Amino acid sequence: MHGQDAHATAQPVAAEKGSSLGRDAWYRLKKNHLAMASLWFFIAVVILCFFLPLAPGIPDPNVTHPDLQSMPAFSSATSMEGAEVYYLLGSDHLGRDIFSRMLYGGRVSLAVGFLATIVSLTIGVVYGATSGFVGGRTDAVMMRIVDILYALPFMIIVIILTTYFGNQLWLLFVCIGAVEWLTMSRIVRGQVQSLKGQEFVDAARSLGLSNWHIIRRHLIPNTVGPVIIYTTLTVPAVMRLEAILSFLGLGVQPPDASWGSLIKEGADRMASDPSLLVYPAIVFGMTLFSLNFLGDGLRDALDPKSSKD
């Protein structure tokens, strides 16, 4: 008996594999089924929007058949010019295929959402963290600058910029990103200010770490919670702002579409043609839902306070 025990306990304990924050986070994320489902869904949407239109059989989203307006889903018809068309999700007020417009529109919206959010995230987080951490007069000046920028008339600025640079899509990213970073910086600043007083900051300082190092490696990761949450709020805000801008005549130009402009066209025609609103709104909503759950999952996964057990 003793021998068996000795044999059992003689097995070496496997050395724990060292792992980084990133790997821990990925592992935790994988266990969150909802977040993983959302991730796959989001990837599926991106792939569909960017690659499905390359397949044959997807109609041109800008071809009009004015006599075939408001056809229901899964319908086929022949236009007065003799063209045979099949509408997967029906047609809009000019006879264009809704499904195909949603695919092409997705490209624009996803690109705008992604890029503008990155712009606003980068600027907002760095600016807010620095301001909150440094405090004092620098903080006051930086926040007043944010106040000033926030109060300026956005519409006029966009009008001027589009007059000088033309109606380019990249200008859209810049304008939107330039607006969204302001609120992000305030939130980050608030977080950093409350973290500033905590012991680990003092500990870091007493170790002789530079301010910049502290901001980068200790404070910013700790603001990850609200930042991720606010980012999942920013992406829809960006897509919505894009819709409003196209409503004012800027951004995506007709006949091209984005999810925002499709939703706007649908909202206008809500009383007579609800499907113009419902389909794009559902896709838009589900994409944002998935981003949201993914964000939640990321937040949980990246939370340094979560213990390994």
Add this chain to the structure above:
Amino acid sequence: METLRYVVSRFVQSLFALLCIITITFFLARLAPGGPFLDEKAVPEHLIEQMKRNYGFDKPLPVQYGLYLGRLVRGDLGPSLGNKGFTVNEVIAEGFPVSFMLGISGLVIALLVGVPVGVFAAANRNTAVDYSLMAFTMLGICLPTFVIAPLLGEILGLKLGWFDVALWENSSAWVLGALTLGLYYSAYIARLTRGSMLDVLSQDFIRTARAKGVPPGKVLFKHAFRGGITPVVAYLGPALAGLIGGSFVVETVFGLPGLGQHFIKAATNRDYWLINGTVTVFAVLILVMNFLVDILQGWLDPRTRSNK
């Protein structure tokens, strides 16, 4: 004494910021192409020149700027070019109470709905309650105001007949406007609250309180709430200003004569003085709101008090 110094210093900073805003807007507005005198039916050249002379737009820009500042100091925001017969002061005075009422009602709804939803969701994390509440808030975030507003109008106004669908005088349409704004902002507030409550709830002092046997309600509202509410308070500053500054979409969909419409219309009409006037009012709002919010934040969470 220190608070007084802080207040005074903020006041001075805000004045300076206000001056910057007014100046930048003044020159920006005049940079936009077109002008207040262009119309669909062409106006002969010599008349446009005369109009410019009548309003002093023929003088060099720095001179116009100086004259404008002189007017501002006396509280005269100038005549409105798009609403002739009214001064900018009158236009803003007519629109502000409407926007204010809409904004405050919207804020009350947003807080009354958003904070509890966020707290409940955080308290019941990862349960069906949490998921369904968050799904509900996602609706508020995904659907832009220009979708929610007409939807509410059709359903609550026309189909159910609970409220009037439009207009201001003698009409209950403003409730729909407040609802739209409130629901929209409540979604943001709910998500922010949930997120930060989750952060706070996972901290050590909460564990200590629970271990001590503090009842769950008290843990939630007395201990966790203060810290959890910080990001919401930070968000409130711009949110309040936006609410009171008025929402163009809500006002247009429900036909409410608030300030929000003027922001867009003034820009569209190139009504220089009204642009400046509305931006100034909005700027004052933001500066005041941010100041109040910073104070509130400092009181709620003493760790955030800004000191060297």
Add this chain to the structure above:
Amino acid sequence: MPRPFPQPTREGYLPDLTLFSLRGFLIVALLFSVSSCRDESKVDIATREKILLLGNGGEPKALDPHIVSSVGDANILRSTFEGLVTYHPENDMLHEPGVAERWEANADFSEWRFFLRKNAKWSNGDPVTAHDFVYSFHRILHPKMAAPYASMLYFLKNGEAFNKGEIDDFARVGVKAVNDFELLCTLDRPAPYFPDVVKHTTWLPVHRGNIEKFGAMTDSYTEWQKPGNQISNGAFMLTDWRINAQIKVRRNPHYWDAANVKPNGINFYPIDNNFTEEKAFRNGLIHYTYTTPENLIEDYKKMENTPLRIETYNGSYFYRCNVTQAPTDNADFRRALAYSVNQEVIVKYVTRGGQQPAYAFTPPSEDGYHPPDVIHYDPDKALEYLEKAGYASGADVPEFTIILNTSEAHKSVAVAIQDMWKKTLGIKNVKIENQEWKVFQQTVLDINYDVARAGWIGDYVDPTTFLGMWVTGDSNNNTGWSNPDYDRLLRESSLLSDPAQRYAKLAEAESILLDQVPVLPLYWYTRVYLLHPDVKNWNPLLLDNHPYKHIDLQSSKTVKEGAQ
């Protein structure tokens, strides 16, 4: 006994309030539905009190007849002021006496005498005299007033010169008060249609004492326009003006025909958004909408006893072409563009408002001018012109852009036309660009575009208000097009006094316009609006300038409930 601790991450801290709040919500909902059953809608109350509730488009820029230029403003002024001649309730070609009870012209229609009635009064009791009109014309023509529409009065001899500052003395301008009740107008050209012209807002009188109490004659910013200050001579007086909310006018007791004024008052609602307006109509908040969203037109058409009205309107929707730069500088290319647009399809499927495809530029009028019948959809002809223009196929056409100001309606039309050019002519490189309103106007003014969307509403029923724009250098031309024959024909027609001869010459000029197509005519406007059955005597009018005093309100609820 201490409550056992639930696992914090799995169960709730607080009792489940969901069921409680759901019950609460249902109770509140029930209360609401009970309390809001309204017996009488706003419209019913207004009908009873004989107040017309009208949707009026956007907020007026002003209520001073000498500053305004848009239709919405003019609608309000038509209720508060009255000119020499006013609008007939049933036929826009007829002239109803206003302040003037009769008028006569000299042999060649270049001199007109107006005989004012003796009992016309201002809202403060003062009599309306010929001197009021002289003062008013002086004011609007005064250079310092900078009245944007002063050019409407260039009919008067020396009017243009006075307005441009070339002459100083107003006495030299062709209007004189022969005595208190006789006004003599001397024109710079024969104008048999002059009574039509003086119906326009710009010819309305203002009260001298009223204006000068609040400032100088030429100050355009004074308080005189405000309710309580304003003295007017029309059937109604201004009683309330709240920006973006409402404008109210009520019965003017001093009006000479007050006994025959049917409504007690009018509330104008400046509702910008046409969907909001339609919802307000459905909700029983207004009697009349200014316009109708085009996606609801079909549904309204199908209704029994529909409130939808579709009426011909004196206006033209077209595209301007920049004839000073390629590719639109080539007349054959422009012809190709014009003949490849299927106007029927646009009118039937895109705008859906019963508009008429435009075979010319000037809309035809029944008893008056008939424009030449030229522009029709003809894809084969279009392709021929494309070849003549030097393009082997549409793919060779260089990139050009249609610009428009932001609007769903304009966008739909442009997208349809862009696709038509693609399909019929094979043009691949035509783009559409939205421009913000003022940027758009500036671009057109600077002639800095390829093709630009445009619309034009005639001020009075005469073809010159449409054809005059295309004269070389006219401030509304903005295409760079200049044709000496066209100019000459227009000049010659202005010297003719016989209507038939005039029309013939104008038709000749229009043929040139339609041959050279610096503009692509698309369709002629209709007014598409919703009218509550309570409103009576609201007749279709070409200019849509309804004289409100004839409009009656009678409840239509006795027979049937309103169409729900």
